[in-house]
Amino acid sequence: MIAALLVMIVLALLLGLVLGYSALRFKVEGDPLVDKIDAILPQTQCGQCGYPGCKPYATAIASGEADINQCPPGGEPGMRALADLLGVEPKPLNAEHGEPKPKSTAVIDENLCIGCTLCIQACPVDAILGAAKHMHTVIASECTGCELCVAPCPVDCISMVPIPEKVSNWKWRYPVIELKQVA
């Protein structure tokens, strides 16, 4: 009986030593995973996921707090990339957080804008320029299409315009194989 106790105590001590040492030796600082997740997120900073930006959402995913299907701008491919990175099952996007929309940019109707700067303060990427009492303009190439500027505008002069397809941004389509001849 005593022998058994002794054996278990010795075992526990040994393992405790080894593990205690390695806990110090292999201590992990920070969470490199957050950056990897953040790199996948589309950086629209739109907050549709329920977090105040992409980075906070990435942190929430890394800590297991948020699910991977809360990012409509990233859409299905983004969700798949996250599932791939984290080794979890892909799941359909959560409709609570909105539907994926075609990529758009905000456009300010220059004739209506009163220059209140509310949209400038709302823009997460400083893509709107202008000053108080002066009309504001969106820098199209920097707009992420997050729509955060739409709601604050007191005169509803901001609209989201889908980016039109041009020769310069045109993409080849997924081949469609007609199945009508099969039968």
Add this chain to the structure above:
Amino acid sequence: MISTLFKFHGGVHPPEHKLESAATPIVEVPLPQRLVLPLRQHVGNVPKLQVAVGDHVLKGQLLAIADGMISASVHAPTSGTIVSIDEQLIPHASGLPDLCITLQADGEDRWVEHRALEYRDLPKAAVLEALRAGGVVGLGGATFPSHVKLREDAQHPVRTLILNGAECEPYITCDDRLMRERADQIVRGIEIMQYLLGAERCVVGIEDNKPEAAQAMRDACRLSSIPIEVATVPTLYPGGGAKQLIKVLTGLEVPSGKLPTEIGVQCFNVATAYTVHRFIHHGEPVISRVVTVTGKVARPGNFEVPLGMSIAELVQAAGGAAPESTGFVMGGPMMGFNLPSAEVPVVKATNCIIASAPDLFPPLPPAMPCIRCARCADACPVNLQPQELYWFAKSSNLEKARDYHLFDCIECGCCSYVCPSRIPLVQYYRYAKSEILAADKAKQAADLARERNEFRLARIEREKQERAAKHAQKAAGAKADVAGDEAKKAAIAAAMARAQAQKAEVVPQNTADLPPAVQEEIAGIDARREAVNEEKQEN
């Protein structure tokens, strides 16, 4: 005295169908009434407009000037009036419209003042600049601006200049006819290219199914002041691909993602050499080209066509399309694309127009699943594994596709051609490539957005701290300060002055360190804003 030839992996032998159009000489088509000139006729930046609606221009006059290094100018193919500058359908696989200049010919066909260039007396940089202004681009189909390729590079000196007269695609014979009829002029162009590049060796590669062209070139080369070899290479599609031809003639492989200059080789189409000659020795910019019109037309042949002429008119010149014809393909049957309309203009890339019909290009039967027979891998000139690429592209596993060297694919169509399951493999690769490129772009945009967001957050944080510090200072100051009205007044005056100054120069804080393009955009927006403001004030 042809040096040894080498082989590239794979390749196919599709039926050639070259005899139909190769038999007759090049015909100059009558000048059309209306010419549509897309600004985007080459790889690179869209050139900047130099004319406005209503302007009268002369033949060869500059309409749009090259913008930046990789760009090419556009010139008027005849004299006339600019009637509109708007979006019109262009010959592009997307079938989308793009900015075009429409020119109404006045029928006089009067030349702008132009003269030959004594290129040996000028610095090479000036000659290249002239070529850039002359709108000279590769006429083999890629339409890459030629002046970029003719630049001497100390790091990668060009030892071998290769002229591509292989013309491996079925149906196309424009280079064949050009070599037969204007070999001497092509050789003049080669001499200029050789001079500019300082190449030690010049080789013209011609497939052995064009003996007349090879003979004509050989005769012309004999008269040249520099030694030019003419090599007949075995007919094997895609032997006319630049990388394939370089491999066949020199045994060297262009490293993936690099330019041929990396291995001391530069390659041009023979038609490009011809246009270089026309521009340097006659001062004529690129305003016309030779186009093969074949397939279901009454009189297949080759035509010297002013750029901007509509395909419909060109086909009329070839006797019109047969009634069973259902559409037009630009380029060859292996790599060409379907034109969105017969009204699109001839552009610098238009080497061939095929009037197609279901019996000429039968629709593909429904695709069977891939049986992994690897016939495509055997046929691939780049030695890819098309069946794996297909698998990844089909399941949109784009990262894997990239890992399997999708971007080395030249879209030659050999894999689709041999596939027993009739899978449109190339279509999958095109899809995967453009998806990946779009994703890369999105990624760049996301990185930029992240940076800007982080900057903004840092700025807000900093401002908050500054405010807090100010508050603290004020609180401390209020306690200590028991000074008289003078000081207060002075402070108020100072504050007002500050406010005034601020009002005077409302500098948006976030316009610093923007790329010039965006700065310009902003400038444009500001101008517009001014205009609106003035308007408002007037009202």
Add this chain to the structure above:
Amino acid sequence: MSQSPYISGSTSVSVIMLKVLLALVPGIVAYVWVFGGGVLVSLTLASITALVSEGVMLKLRNRPVRPFLMDGSALVTAWLLALALPPLAPWWLVVVGTLFAIVIAKQLYGGLGYNPFNPAMVGYAVLLISFPVIMTQWPAPLALAHAQLGFADQLHYIFSRGLPVDVQVDAITSATPLDYLKTQLKLQHALADISQAPVFGVVGAKGGELVTGAYLLGGLYLLQQRIVTWHIPVAFLAMLALVAGASSLLDPVHYAGAGFHLFSGASMLCAFFIATDPISGPTTPKGKLLFAAGIGLLTWLIRTYGGYPDGVAFAVLFMNICVPLIDAYTQPRVFGHKL
């Protein structure tokens, strides 16, 4: 209209499969010559089962039935399985094996083009494990049998296991040389004595070697038609010959020679028809060599040391498992890339 290329070559999946079937014909003729017409019954049974089960599965999966039945791949599977089974196998054995091959090994994975395992070999291995006695009971070649069965008798035997009154089962069956060799070697007999037994022919099995030769003929036709590339047959046969030859050189008393291994069992059938199945095999040239050499080595190992008389089926299945890895690690050098 679609995108380029607008023209295409003339081969199609059904042409390929038809040529494979055609190449099997000499082997079948030789088979009938040596073992009697019973195999034709197996072939018919297997073909019907394969086509019907494939059709039913396609219908259930809501896929077009006609193009997939016309492609001939089900027939190839059926024929290969039927030829691998003992010639007078009972009808239900053929049916069960074919069903397993088509339904489980092929259609559940998505049908043509998607099966990771060779369907015929899955069917064969399942039967071998489930019914080892029947599967190793081979009828003697007609020339050796103590009693001759006519076609009608064979038919009767296949469907009801009934024999004419005067014939015993032993009279029409005999051990295959591979089997015989194994049991005799276990009994410490020397190879030279063993190979004097009547089941042995010039190089392989008596009669069997004729069938094997006919397969070789068909295989050469496939090579000439470029249906298969040389890699797999050559690597398989070379590896088998190499290990068999080397071992018999070192110890001629206990190891059979290369000729014997090449011309007995399913070697030739495997070399040209089974291992060359493109769907479950690798696609890179190097991968093909590796794959086939692996099958050759494993076949010899299982034949020589293993628990089963012939190792082809298991060797093929094992190498099938390795195919994705082989493919991934034998990618050829792409144009413009360094090795």
Add this chain to the structure above:
Amino acid sequence: MIENYILIILGTVFVNNIVLVKILGLCPFLGVSKKLEASIGMGAATTFVLTLGSGSSYLINEYMLGTDLFYLRTLSFIVVIAGVVQFTEMVIEKTSPVLYQSLGIYLPLITTNCAVLGIPLLNVQANHNFMESLLFGFGGSVGFSMVLIMFASMRERMEAADVPGPFKGSAIAMLTAGLMSLAFMGFAGLIR
């Protein structure tokens, strides 16, 4: 001697493969085989744990428990293995966070991987000496890793296959595992 060692390794890798023939350790086999990279990591981790666990449990069994305390065998083996797994977990978390994340719950679950406990117990049963125990553990885990990696590569390839709806996912994976097991039956009788 050497021959014996080689036979032990070959035997445990192929003939008596712990997953496909002995049907042990199916949980990580099915769980961590969706991606090749993760399965390679899992294979390496398991190999490490198993070899170390096999060796150290031999030592504990031989020098601490002896024949008197045989009833502590399972208990102490579990403790030792749990310790080794903990250690491995820390190392992986430090060196490869992505692998750590993608192995997820399966990493601590190596502790309860029946193969990991099974092999030390089989060692005791077969009266292996220290070297044999180590090799047995190593061979067993190499066999495990090998089939895991093969299985993962097959599953990656099957991802784009037109598998009928009801069979997508786990069902076809189980079927594939079964057919792999079928292929491994061919090795039966090769060694002993």
